[in-house]
Amino acid sequence: MRVLILSHGHPRFSKGGGEFAAYALYRGIDARVGEEAFFIGRAPTAFLAAGSEVMAIAPREYLIAGQTDAMGLQTGIRLDDGGDFATLLRTINPDAIHFHHYLHLGLELIRVARRLCPHAKIVLTLHEFMALCVHNGQMIKTNHSLCFHSNPLDCHQCFPEHPVNELFLRERYIKSFFAQVDCFIAPSHFLARRYVDWGLPAERLHEQENLIADMPRLPDRPLTEGETRGRFAYFGQLTPYKGVDLLIDAFSRLPKSLKGVSLDIYGGGLEHFDEKFRRRMQELFDANPRRVRWHGIYSPEELPGLMASIDWVVMGSIWWENSPLVIQEAFRLGRPVICPNLGGMAEKVAHEVSGLHFRARDPLDLAETVRRAATEPGLWERLVADLPKPPAPEDVVGAHLALYGSR
Amino acid sequence: MSNQPVSSEHILKQPAPSPSLQEAPATHPQTPTTKPPSQRAVRLAIDVIVRVETGLFFIGGLYDPDHEVETFGLLASGQLDTLIPFSPPHPALRIQTRLRPVPMDNASPEDVNQNEFVAFLTAKAGMRVHLAVRLRNGETLVQAYPTVAYSALNATHLTQLGLHSEDGLLELAESVLDPNHGFTAALRKESRQAVDGMPGLCIDHALYTESALLCLYGWSASPAHSIRRLFLLAPETQIELTERIHRLPRPDLTEIFPELRDGEYGFFGLLALAPKQLSGARLHLEMQDGHRTTLFLKPKVVEWTEFAVFMRSLWCHAMSDLPTLLGHCRTLKKSRLTKRLTHLATSLVETHHADLPLSVSAPAEHGMIALDRAWALGAGGCLLTGWRFDPYGTKPRIFFHSPAGQSLEITDCLFPVPRPDVADVHRDHFPEMTEDTGFLCRVPFPTNPGDTRLIELRRAPGQSRWLRLPDTRVARSDTSLINDILSWVPQPQRMRRRLYALFNDHLGPTLDAIEPRSPPATEDIATHAFGVPPEAPRVSILVPLYGRYDFLRHQLAQFADDPDFQAVDLLYLVDDPRILTETLELASAVQPLFGVSFRVAHAGANLGYAAINNLGARFARADTLLLLNSDILPLHPGWLATLLDALEHLPEAGAVAPLLLFPEGAVQHAGMVAGEHPAFPGFLFNLHPGKGQAWNGPETPSEQIMLSAACLLLRTADYLACGGLDEGYRVGDFEDSDLCLVLRQRGRRLYLAPAAKLCHLERQSQQLAEQGDRRMLLTLYNAWRFGDKIRAGRFPDPRLAMEA
Structure with a gap:
């Protein structure tokens, strides 16, 4: 079977969970005997040769032009049979075309794929709620309250423009365009429900x-004499939606008497956000040098070591999340997860079983959860013993x- | 004495009859009477008693035809026995008397004599005096009269006194009073108005043509305001001239009579008179105070040429009269005179037109008026805008003249509109000025651009000011012209309740007269085909695009997976040159994506909703048409087949429309009716019953009064037979209602097929009053036009029940 996987970015240039997942799938399929996989990652136009909308960067890997905004989700590339994308589709001639996301790529590619490869199975993996929510697909309102329902009239309240x-x-x-898709994949039940509520069959x-x-x-981290399980870490992008500021806030509230509790933050991406957010983050780091x-x-290869x-x-995410990659990685590496009692996180992390929930957006509750996690004897050991095993890649x-294969 | 040409032969000056004794209140209870007052002929009256510090001036008269009076004089402080006789004069009395003829009703002037007297009585301040007569039969008649202090004299008194001053009052006053006394000064001033020896009425020219036209040119020694009436008295006729003569200043007289200054002493009149009306005619001038002057009229008979030359020298007065005369002539069928007058009028106007003003500011004479715009609209007449203000109530009549001598009075036709800008400018001088000084006026007088038209302000009696019309550019484009005109309707929101009258009387017929642009020639229309057109389309879909072209993308995304669109001739009609390039680019970008074939047609111009659809119909390939808005998206496939099936099978179906819903799911259109809007009484609007409600109706088709053309299926042949959409409506409001009613007029029925459901992204609906003024006025014009066609019986009244 020839499988084409399209992602909204190439992980070489864009280090998001979605891109990694798409790329890993491509590699996994391509590694199988008898299967052949191709990967197309969306890249900024500057990465491509002038006048080209597609560029091969490895024998089975391509970059494709495109840059949609959250409102339009429309591609700017040629959609006719003479376009580079059409040519590429004819060249690859896939049996299955799997879109890992529609953002940046553009919705129209789905229909082009359907036209040029009428017999191919078209699969779309859903990531966040971009189709449902103009607010970067987060389903939190522009006033930062949680959004439970997507509807033009409600969305207009967030975006009067x-x-x-x-x-x-x-x-x-x-x-x-979704009507052209044979099969949708939702990595979490929560995400699936939201899309079904919105109208997906x-x-x-x-x-x-x-x-x-x-x-x-x-292995468990070896403890020194008298030390507790007090080392916490955040892995991921530093975005306003991820609540890193909330994590630091919570750790700053821990009593001074609580010794040996610290927060390590691994991740970047601050540069994508506005000055105000960057300054706030910097102030938080500066104000809490002892604990944070x-x-x-970091790169994925470093993760086990970290x-x-x-x-x-x-x-600390203040939005729903889908199925955060870091949760699966933590489980695979044997670390329990403390997360907000929200959406995809609450679904993947079972409270008191594979981790602990705190009340979303509440630094006080998180501080208390952290204090408990660091001090309650036997808690860590109990949770670690019950961590679920993520499905094997194969x-x-x-x-x-x-x-x-099924149609 | 005058060296003016004076053709008067006989001048009479007569004081008016004084108030009679009988009519005066009896002031003395002991007055003995032996003969009933009505049977006595004697009359005694005082015109005025003026009180000064040292005594009293009397002016009055005694009428005594039967010589009943033994003596007459004064009674001081009611002492009946002490009569201060006039003759022989009492030492306290200075008196002048004389006889003068007095005209009486039913009596010839020569028959009657009256003693007029002017007297001064030295008297103490505050003394009350009565006039008394002692008759030969021993009776005494007494009359009281209120005295007026000289300081309280008003203009009427002074005019009266001035009339007497030549008879000695001034002389008397100067002899008994200090020469600087206020009373003598006032008398001196007033007496200048009536100089000794000056004629009361004078005719300089009286020209009569063989065409029975009389021209009078002359003057009177009294200013216009003191003249009550002027009439022509012939043995068999009496013709009132007061309103038919023009008063005019006569600066030439001032040289000779310096007193005749600052007033309109001259007069001019142009009268159609038969020769027999002139034989033995006299001209009578009657003053406000009753004085009369009469002179015999002996006009000079002249050739037309001489007559016309004279007219030219007095053109601005002649122009006022010519239309009336022409009207008169038409009834008399005097074709030669008509021709001459027409020619004269035309040449006068053409000579003087350019020098006439666009505004008049003469508050005391004609008020103020200014013309801002005058659109010449051919057979549609002329639309005037401007403002006027008449602070002193001079109430001039306003006439609209053509150079050929036709005129229309428009005094009562000016439709008042708010002009706060005018009030702002003039408020310093006229604080009472309201904002309603503006006017709009349609003059239903065929006028082409460049035609000479004049406005005359005619103030009784006959004084006129002339204005020319502003040279208003009439835009070549119908849309620009309409927008230009509507931009001159100031503050329409302030007169919402009057707008119907404004449209019905002025704007509606005006805009109706503006021809919609003619449809573009076929060779000027470009069509571009995208994709492979279907071989035998079942339906041609016409979708106009204006402003937004991205709807094309959204509609194609929905049409793409509907199998019915395999046999559709889809035509996008670009009615907006600004978006043509983008539309064509988008079309070629997305056609391969969606696979729906379509054509894009445009005429390189913005034609308007009706015209662009009519254009599309010319290119339609199928025998069924679907008019479709670009902001309509289907909500399910198969809708088109549902509509086609309804049109084919429902009895006498002429047009079918689907149920249109808002994005939120509420009804946007489920058939239309017509009705009024409380904010705009008089106009008829499209109403959408059930709009905004949830759809609770059946899925089965139902007959409707009207349907929206947002999505309307009908036969191409019917569309063409109805003449398409009426291009006389502007900016798409009532074309669909109109088309629907024309279909019904032709015996077709209209159906709603609710099983077909589409979403209409109707523009964020604004209340009519919240739209811009111009847009609102355009809508109201359309509403008026729609109502007008109903009133004219062009199609059934949508307010009436449908025939079963």
């Missing part, structure tokens, strides 16, 4: 976890191939 009619047009336009929606690279479980350390960006030196993975690949 977009008339209801335009938001309606956007939804109808998106759905006209449930029978075409499959819940399937992303592919998580196989990594041997780490920011280490900057997790070996900590006890807990902690998340099983995930197999499940995907099964979806591609």
Whole structure:
């Protein structure tokens, strides 16, 4: 089977969970005997040769031009049979075309794929809620309160500059392309439910976890005499939605008497955000030098080494999340997760079983949870013992191939 | 004495009859009477008693035809026995008397004599005096009269006194009073108005042509305001001239009579009179105070040429009369005179037109008026805008003249509109000025651009000011012209309740007269085909694009997966040159994506909703048409087949429309009716029953009064037979209602097929009053036009129930 996987970015240039998951799947399928996989990652136009909309960067890997905004989700590349994308499709001639996301790529590629490869199975993995929410797909309102329902009239309250009619047009336009998709994949039940509520046909929606690279479980971090499980770490982008500021805030509230409790922050991406947010983050780092350390960006290969030196993975997201990659990685490496009781995180991390929940957006509750995690005897050991095992990569690949094959 | 040409032969000056004794209140209870007052002929009256410090001036008269009076004089302080006789004069009395003829009703002036007297009585301040007569039969008649202090004399008194001053009052006053006394000074001033020896009425020219036209040119020694009436008295006729003569200043007289200054002493009149009306005619001038002057009229008979030359020298007065005369002539069928007058009028106007002003500011004479715009609209007449203000109530009549001598009075036709800008400018001088000084006026007088038209302000009696019309550019484009005109409707929101009258009387017929641009020639229309056109399309869909072209993308995304669109001739009609390039680019970018074939047509101009659809219909390939708005998206496939099926099978179906819903799911259109809007009484609007409600109706088709053309299916042949959409509506409001009613007029029925459901992204609906003024006025014009066609019986009244 020839499988083409399209991602909204290439992980060489864009280090997001979605890109990694798409790329890992491509590698996983391509590694199988008898299967052949191709990867197309969306890249900024500057990465491409002038006048080209597609560029091969490896025997089976391509970059494709495109840059959609959250409102339009429309590609700017040629969609006719003479376009580079059409040529590429004819060259690859895939049996299955798997879009890992529609953002940046543009919705129209789905229909081009359908036209040029009428017999190919078209699969779309859903990441955040971009189709449902103009607010970067986060489903939190522009006033930062949580959003439970996508609807043009409600969205207009968040975006008064977009008339209801335009938001309606956007939804109808998106759905006209989703109608071409044979099969949707939602990595979490929570995400699937939101899309079904929005109008996606449930029978075409499959819940399937992303592919998580196989990594041997780490030994427990050895403790020195009298030390507790007090080392917490955050892995991920530093965005306003991820709540890193909330994590630092919570750690700053811990009593001074609580010794040996610290937060390591691994990740970058601050440069994508506005000055105000960057300054706030810097002030938080500067104000909490004793408990909080920011280490900057890391690559996936470094992750086991970094997790070996900590006890807990902690998340602070103020939005719902889908199926955060870091949760699966933490489970695979043998670290329990402390996360908000929200959406995809609450679904993946079972409270008191594979981790601890705190009340989302509440630094006080998080501080108390951290204090408990660091001090309650036997808690860490109990949770570690019950960590779920993420599906093996070959099983995930197999499940995907099964979806591609069935029509 | 005058060296003016004076053709008067006989001048009479007569004091008016004084108030009669009988009519005066009896002031003395002991007055003995032996003969009933009505049977006595004697009359005694005082015109005025003026009180000064040292005594009283009397002016009055005694009428005694039967010589009943033994003596007459004064009674001081009611002492009946002490009569201070006039003759022989009492030592306290200085008196002048004389006889003068007095005209009486039913009596010839020569028959009657009256003693007029001017007297001064030395008297103490505050003394009350009565006039008394002792008759030969021993009776005494007494009359009281209120005295007026000289300091309280008003203009009427002074005019009266001035009339007497030549008879000695001034002389008397100067003899008994200090020469600087206020009373003598006032008398001296007033007496200048009536100089000894000056004629009361004078005709300089009286020209009569063989065409029975009389021209009078002359003057009177009294200013216009003191003249009550002027009439022509012939043995068999009496013709009132007061309103038919023009008063005019006569600076030439001032040289001779310096007193005749600052007033309109001259007069001019142009009268159609038969020769027999002139034989033995006299001209009578009657003053406000009753004085009369009469002179015999002996006009000089002249050739037309001489007559016309004279007219030219007095053109601005002649122009006022010519239209009236022409009207008169038409009834008399005097074709020669008509021709001459027409020629004269035309040449007068053409000679003087350019020098005439666009505004008049003469508050005391004609008020103020200014013309801002005058659109010449050919057969549609002329639309005037401007403002006027008449602070002193001079109430001039306003006439609209053509050079050929036709005129229309428009005094009562000016439609008042708010002009706060005018009030702002003039408020310093006229604080009472309201904002309603503006006016709009349609003059239903065929006027082409460049035609000479004049406005005359005619103030009784006959004084006129002339204005020319502003040279208003009439835009070549109908849309620009309409926008230009509507931009001159100031503050329409302030007169919402009057707008219907404004449209019905002025704007509606005006705008109706503006021809819509003619449809573009076929060779001027470009069409571009995208994709492979279907071989035998079942339906041609016409979608106009204006402003937004991205709807094309959104519609194609929805049409793409609907199998019905395999047999559709889809035509996008670009009615907006600004978006043509983008539309064509988008079309070629997305056609391969969606695979729906379509054409894009444009005429390189903005034609308007009706015209662009009519253009599209010329290019339609199928025998069924679907008019479709670009902001409509289908909500399910199969809708088109549902509509086609309804049109084919429902009895006498002429047009079918689907149920249109808002994005939120509420009804946007489920058939239309017509009705009024409380904010705009008089106009008829499209109403959408059930709009905004949830759809609770059946899925089965139902007959409707009217349907929206946002999505309307009908046969191409019917569309063409109806003449398409009426291009006389502007900016798409009522074309669909109109088309629907024309279809019904032709025996077709209209159906709503709710099983077909589409979403209409109707523009964020604004209340009519919240739209811009111009947009609102355009809508109101359309509403008026729609109502007007109903009133004219062009199609059934949508307010009436449908025939079963």
